[in-house]
Amino acid sequence: xxxxxxxxxxxxxxxxxxxxxxxxxxxxxxxxxxxxxxxxxxxxxxxxxxxxxxxxxxxxxxxxxxxxxxxxxxxxxxxxxxxxxxxxxxxxxxxxxxxxxxxxxxxxxxxxxxxxxxxxxxxxxxxxxxxxxxxxxxxxxxxxxxxxxxxxxxxxxxxxxxxxxxxxxxxxxxxxxxxxxxxxxxxxxxxxxxxxxxxxxxxxxxxxxxxxxxxxxxxxxxxxxxxxxxxxxxxxxxxxxxxxxxxxxxxxxxxxxxxxxxxxxxxx
Numbered sequence: 113x114x115x116x117x118x119x120x121x122x123x124x125x126x127x128x129x130x131x132x133x134x135x136x137x138x139x140x141x142x143x144x145x146x147x148x149x150x151x152x153x154x155x156x157x158x159x160x161x162x163x164x165x166x167x168x169x170x171x172x173x174x175x176x177x178x179x180x181x182x183x184x185x186x187x188x189x190x191x192x193x194x195x196x197x198x199x200x201x202x203x204x205x206x207x208x209x210x211x212x213x214x215x216x217x218x219x220x221x222x223x224x225x226x227x228x229x230x231x232x233x234x235x236x237x238x239x240x241x242x243x244x245x246x247x248x249x250x251x252x253x254x255x256x257x258x259x260x261x262x263x264x265x266x267x268x269x270x271x272x273x274x275x276x277x278x279x280x281x282x283x284x285x286x287x288x289x290x291x292x293x294x295x296x297x298x299x300x301x302x303x304x305x306x307x308x309x310x311x312x313x314x315x316x317x318x319x320x321x322x323x324x325x326x327x328x329x330x331x332x333x334x335x336x337x338x339x340x341x342x343x344x345x346x347x348x349x350x351x352x353x354x355x356x357x358x359x360x361x362x363x364x365x366x367x368x369x370x371x372x373x374x375x376x377x378x379x380x
Contacts, residue, residue: 129331133319136311136327139260139278140285142320144213144312146181149220151341153179155348156224157356177223183209189286190216192223194295201293208286210320214312218305222298225351232296234274237304238262255307259324262303274299276306280322 135141146168153170154160158179161169167182180191190207194200207216235245238253243262245253252263260278267273274290290299311328319327 127333127335129333130337131316132313132330132332133316134311134328134330135314135319135325136309137255137257137259137325138212138214138308138310138312139255139306140280140320140322140325141212141214141312141314142318143210144314144318146213147341148213148344149179149181149217151345152217152221152348153224155345155352157352158224172223179220179223192220200295203291203293203295205288205290205294205298207288210286211288212312214308215302215305218308219298219302222301224348226355227295227297232300234262234264234296234300234303237300238307241307241309243307253303257324260306262306276302280320280324282322285320 150160150168150170157173158170159173161171163169167180167184170179171177176195176197178193182188182191187208189209189211190205192205192207194203196202205219207219235251235253239245242256243253244256245251250263250265252261254261255278259280260276262276263274265273265275272292274292274294275287276289277287278285288302290302311326313330313332319325
């Protein structure tokens with residue numbers, strides 16, 4: 113089903129509007145522009161280790177996590193590896209080439225932010241958006257349209273992994289696998305982005321051929337696209353600066369800080 117609408121935009125006079133499509137559900141929208149993921153990582157202080165003409169590789173500032181994208185191998189796609197640190201075991205996640213970048217970014221963006229103090233719940237965002245859950249050997253959540261799922265696959269006692277995927281009338285569209293040691297707040301960030309009901313935008317010629325998607329045709333100015341992309345980058349830079357500033361100030365005040373009046377020297 114296709115609808116058309118003209119977006120009232122802004123930008124320099126004489127700009128030529130370009131046709132794009134808002135695609136829903138997002139889990140069937142196709143891969144999208146990789147820069148949605150990579151430019152956010154770059155703005156968040158991650159080191160670009162990619163080689164010209166080769167796979168994309170980014171390392172976290174502390175070198176504990178590496179994110180790669182390789183379109184040249186089969187099946188190809190995203191590979192994210194976390195090293196063992198402190199009480200966190202090593203972990204590994206793979207996301208296929210056709211996982212929409214907006215869903216990939218739900219996971220990778222979360223790697224750039226401090227972990228929330230709240231206990232993570234992978235199923236909560238799915239249930240909030242009408243996904244049906246089924247308990248059994250494998251606990252599964254199914255999207256309202258029946259074309260995407262999230263599952264904790266229990267292959268045996270003490271053995272399990274997180275598994276997600278989507279399909280169209282042409283077969284499997286993509287899959288994603290997370291080892292059981294993957295931090296739960298990251299898996300929840302993935303399920304939150306996966307179940308987000310907001311459509312995503314794709315340029316003309318990049319909409320998957322499926323009768324199971326709905327599209328809305330929109331005319332967009334290049335300056336609009338640039339402004340939206342820059343807003344995301346600016347947010348990443350601001351958050352990175354704020355964390356860096358806090359850490360710097362904390363290191364300056366902590367070593368020689370005098371105890372406040374009445375402190376006994378013991379934490380209570």
